[in-house]
Amino acid sequence: MSTLDVVSLLGAIATFLFGMSTMTDGLEKLSSGRLEGIMEKLTNNIFMSVLVGALVTGLIHSSAATTIMCVGFVNSGIMKLEQTVGIIMGANIGTTITAQILRLGDISSDNIILSLMKPEYFGPLLALAGIVLYMFLKGGKKKIVGQFLLGLGLLFIGMSTMKVAVAPLQDVPAFRELFVAFSNPLLGILVGALVTALLQSSTASVGILQALTSTGIVTFNIAFPIIMGQNIGTCITTLISSVGASKNARRTAMLHLYFNVLGTLVFLCGIYGAQAVASAAAGGLPFWGATMNMGDIATLHTFFNIGCTVLLLPFHKVLVRLVERTVPGDDDHEFAVLDERFLATPAVGLDRAHDAVVHMGSLARDNYRAAVELLSGYDPKKLELLQENESALDKLEGLLDGYLVKLSDHALSGEESARVSELLHTLSDFERIGDYSVNVSESATVLYERGISFSPSAQKEMAAITGAVGEALDKSLACYTTRSQAIALQVEPIEEVVDLMRDELKSRHIERLKSGACTVELGSQFLELLINLERISDHCSNVAIHILQQTAPKDALVRTDSHAYMKALHRGDDKEFEELYNEYREKYYSPIERFEP
Structure with missing residues (x-):
């Protein structure tokens, strides 16, 4: 195998992986969140969960992405652990779709239409159509469709290039000997798992195995343990995504691992047991040493995942109990899912809605803290968790809006109607705090990616104001949780x-800009951060005002005219306000007065 063949192989793998990533991103954008909505609504029945998991994964071509969605939903309290079992089983079936598409490379026909379906023809045509839509036509949907077609085309181009690049390996004795060694089940599983963990995609590693079939040395006894290992290796991405999440979210990741490991053990025992019996009776299974093509690999991959689901589906509750024992303890991030049965009892429904809004506040506060930490120490894992929380905040806002509107249709007392209004305003405030926290994280990302940082004095100033906003957020969540007038x-x-x-x-920062002590790029990020931090504190104030309006006497100014109440505070008419203002001014503002900008 020449140096050119090696370089071609590496380039083909890169094209294949980039094509898969581009195609998956396009499909996710096309779904516009609808796939997640389907997953949330159709998962109470275990069989429906399997179907939903298979369909969603078949569309986005990534079982890891589907399982990570489940981790995010469980972490946010939108789904229960039991609801994810069927989705994870179905995801393993859906991930085999790509391999079935890639088997088109085995097409051999003089028919021009069938010939055009082969990757070496079909890939460039799809890529051409995709790039035209992506670059030359206006319109969001067309651009996204173009992205999907471009990704699919690159997938086929990468596959056909890989087949050409690996073809010389069939004449290399060392490669043949190495591949024969993979017939050892433990070594084959290890290699399959490691390659998949490295690529973070079982679909990609199966595609590479399909390309290697062109060498003519991939036999059933070699491919079988590698495919088993590939299904275990795909769990790595999910396990990584669960780091720092709630206990039930970590259990979801473990559920994915256990399902694949148990399925592998059952199939290994079954196949190798049958081979041992057949060897003693008639020289072994007839297909044991048969050479496999791309279609055979796709069929084996699909058969294994469907077989695992059929075998383990009756024991889905046992799997849940197993992971609960593996990750013991009560979940520290549980959230009571809104149940429409509580609508018949508005008082109970309002209490549940209040708990949900408090949960939103906790997510918003966690996101704020994570965003501030990113400013001083950038961590991609922390950013990933922040984005999951933001997704949960958006979904909870939609759920609560619908729930409270339905609750309003019932006969409510004046006090209950006021609470509905308060809940609607507060959930909006917490959701906006989450949005502004994302903006802060985006500024942190810009600073990290461009390799720039604030001056020491600017860092001290930023630490002071983020500390003040953080305390405002803590107190607003505390006063809302306990409905405490004193904290509000x-x-x-x-x-x-x-x-x-x-x-x-x-x-101060404008002065730094004028004097040249700060660049325009840094200055714009600093000012953008100030805007977002001040807006977060504004929404904290809104939450506190909602509590004061609900807890103050009926004739209090804050209830009759909140704007007049705020003006009175700022005029100095309230001695308690002035004392607290001076206390916090000394705590946060005075330190920055003591050092030169």
Whole structure:
């Protein structure tokens, strides 16, 4: 095998993987969240869960992506652990679709239509259609369809190039000997798992194995353990995504691992047991040493995953109990899912809705803390968890909006109607806090990717204002959770200090820009952060005002005219407010006055 063949192989693998990633991204954009919605709604029946898992994974061509969605849903409390079992089983079936598509490479016919379906013809045609839609036509949907077609075309191009690049390997004795060694089941499983873990895609590793069939040395006894290992290796991505998540989310990742490991053990015992019996009776199974083509690999991959599902589906509850024992303890991130049966009892329904809004507040606070930490120490895993939480916040907002609208259709007392209004306003505030936290994380990402950082004085200033906003957020969540008037009264003084700090820090940074001590790029990011932090504190103030309106006496100014109440506070009419304002001013603003900008 020449150097050119090696370079061609590496390039083909890169093209194949990039094509798969591009195609998957396009499909996810086309779904516009509808796939996740389907998963949420159709998973109470185990058989329907399997079907949904297979369909969703078949569309996005990634069992890991489907399982990671499940981890995110369980982590946010939208789905229960039991609901994910069927989806994970179905995901393993759906991930075989790509291999079935790639088997088109085995087509051999003089018919021009059939010939065009071969990867070496079909791939460039798809890529051409995709690039035309992606680059030259206007319109969001057309661009996304173009991205999908381009990715699929690159997938086929990569596959056909791989087949050509690996063809010389059939004449290399060392490669033949190496491949024969993979017939050892333990070594074959290990290699399959390691390659898949490295690529983070069983679909990609199966595609590479399909390409290797062109060498003519891939036999059943070699391919079988490798495919078993590939199904285990695909669990690595899910396990990584569960790091730092709730206990039930980690259990979801373990569920994926156990399903594939148990399925592998059952099939290994069955196939190798049958081979041992057949060897003693008639020289072994007839297909044991048969050479496999791309279609055979696809069929074996599909048969294994369907077989695992059929075998283990009756024991899905046992799998749940197994992972609960593996990851013991009560979940520290549980969330009572909204149940429409509570609508008949508005008081209970309102309590459940309140719990859900508190959960939203917790997610928003976690995202704020993660975003601030990214400013001082960038961590991609932390950013990934932040994005999962943001997705959960958006979904919870939609769920709660619909739930509260339905609750409003029932006969409610005046107090209950006021609580519905308060819940709707507060959930919107927490969702917006989550959005602004994402904006903060995006600024942190820009700073990291461009290799730039704030000056020491700017870092001190940023630490001071993020600390103030963090305390405002903690107190707003605490006052809402406990409905405490005393804590709610402490939020607005902090918000006023944040406004003061924003104006001062903005002026200081503009001076740094004028003097050349700061670049325009850094200056724009600093000012963008100030805007987002001040808006977070504004929403914290809104939450506190909602609580004051609900807990204050009926004739209190905050209930009759909240705008007049705020003006009175800022005029200095409230001594308690002034004392708290001076306390927080000394805590957060005074330290930045003591050092030169």
